[in-house]
Amino acid sequence: MNTAENKRSIMVGIFVLAAIIIFVVGVLTLGGQQKRFIESISVSTVFDDVEGLKVGNNVWFSGVKIGTVKAIEFYGESQVRVRMNIDQETQKYIRQNSKARISSESLIGNKIIEIFGGTPAAQPVQDGNMLASEANLNTDDIMKTLQENNKNLATITGNFSEISERLVQGKGTVGSLLTDSTLAQDFKSMVASLESTSQNAVRASRDLSRFTSKLNTQGSLANELLTDTTVFNQLEQSMAQLEQATQSATQMAQNLEQASGKFNAENNAVGVLLNDQQFANQLQRTMQNLETSSRKFDENMEALQSNFLLRGFFRRRDKEQRKAAEEAQEQQQQLQEQDQQPANQN
Structure with missing residues (x-):
């Protein structure tokens, strides 16, 4: 009996020790999962709706x-x-x-709190x-959005069905293109x-x-105009000279216009000659009188030459003129001979 009782006591002790060990391991395991034995700090946040979040749910970061x-x-x-x-580490x-925001571990998993964001310039969080x-x-908002999308999809499907029916019936521009051979031919022509x-x-x-390739050809006029600064400078000088000539021509035209204006005026001699008919008649008569006077003067000179008193004077004058002409002719001949002598010596 004692031996059997001892065996029974030993077995009970072993089972109790195993149960204690299992209990301690479970407590340590649960405590490790719940961060019970790790130094931590406490932070908080405020939500309008926790969406079924419970005490003991996990907090995640990155x-x-x-x-x-x-x-x-x-x-x-x-x-x-x-x-x-939160772990102090x-x-x-x-x-x-x-x-912080509320999220899910999976599509239908437990709710969690996810901490995100933050800038390095900010201070670390404190207890x-x-x-x-x-x-x-949340799920309700997602379902509402999905319902709205379904309604929109149904509307789009109905509209597409109506459009396809109108196309088959040949209505509208596109339908006419699909069914009308004339429009199709016009479209092909276009x-x-x-x-x-x-x-x-x-x-x-x-x-x-x-x-453009010709413009880049070496030696062409266009290429020289675009690349040769010397040709460009010459062209620029020519344009400047042309501009000066144009200005001179303009000035000349203005001067001619002023001169023609003076010709039409009667306050100068030319204007009087061109515009005053009375003065022109007087000038014409004066010229006629001068011509008549010169003719009469010639007649008087011929008469004086025929006068026996002055005939000797005119003869001496003619003789002196002939003599001066002969002396001038002799001097000219001497000069010609002197010019010919050095040429013969050479």
């Missing part, structure tokens, strides 16, 4: 679990404040201007800080004209390309 939800409580009139325990990575929150679309126009455009572009 895809890594960093803490759990510690408490959920009402805040203000209709908001909810969520307090979170991750404190240096989370900034005070970071934000007791409150992070800003960002609202997400396409052919468009093709011809495009070919002309291609030829024009080729001609333009050849023209």
Whole structure:
């Protein structure tokens, strides 16, 4: 009996020890999952709707679990404040201007809080800080949007069905193109004209390309005008000279206009000669009188030459003139002979 009881006691002790060990391991495991035995800080955030979030749900940052939800409580009139325990080791990575939002571990998984954002210029989060929150679309909003999209899709499908029916019936411009052979032929002609126009455009572009290549040909006038600064300067000087000539011609035309204006005026001699008929008649009579006087003077000179008193005077004068002419002719002959002598010696 004692041996059997001892065996039974030993077995009971073994089972109790195994149960204690299992209990301790489970507690440690659950505590590790819940971050119970890790130093942490407490931060909070405020949401309008927690969407079924529960105490104990996880807190994630950059895809890594960093803490759990510690408490959920009402805040203000209709908001909810969520307090979170975050590992102290991750404190240096989370900034005070970071934000928190409610998300899901999977499509139908548990709710989690995701911390994101923040700039390096901001200070790390401290114990007791409150992070800003960002609202997400919940399932109801997604379903409402999906219903609206379904309605729009149904409307589009109905419109497309109506359009296809009108096309089959030949209504509208497109329907006429599909059913009317005349319009189809006109459309083909238009396409052919468009093709011809495009070919002309291609030829024009080729001609333009050849023209530009000629402009770049060395030695051509266009190339020299575009590249040779000397030719350009000469052309510029020619244009300046042409401009000066144009200005001179303009000035000359203005002077001629002023002169012609003076010709029409009667305050100068030329204007009087051209415009005063009375003065012109007087001038004509004066010229006639001068001509008559000169003729009479010639007659008087002939009469004086015939006068026996003055005949000797005129004869001596004629003799002196003939003698002076002979002496001038002899001097000219002597000069010619002197010029010929050096030429013969050479």
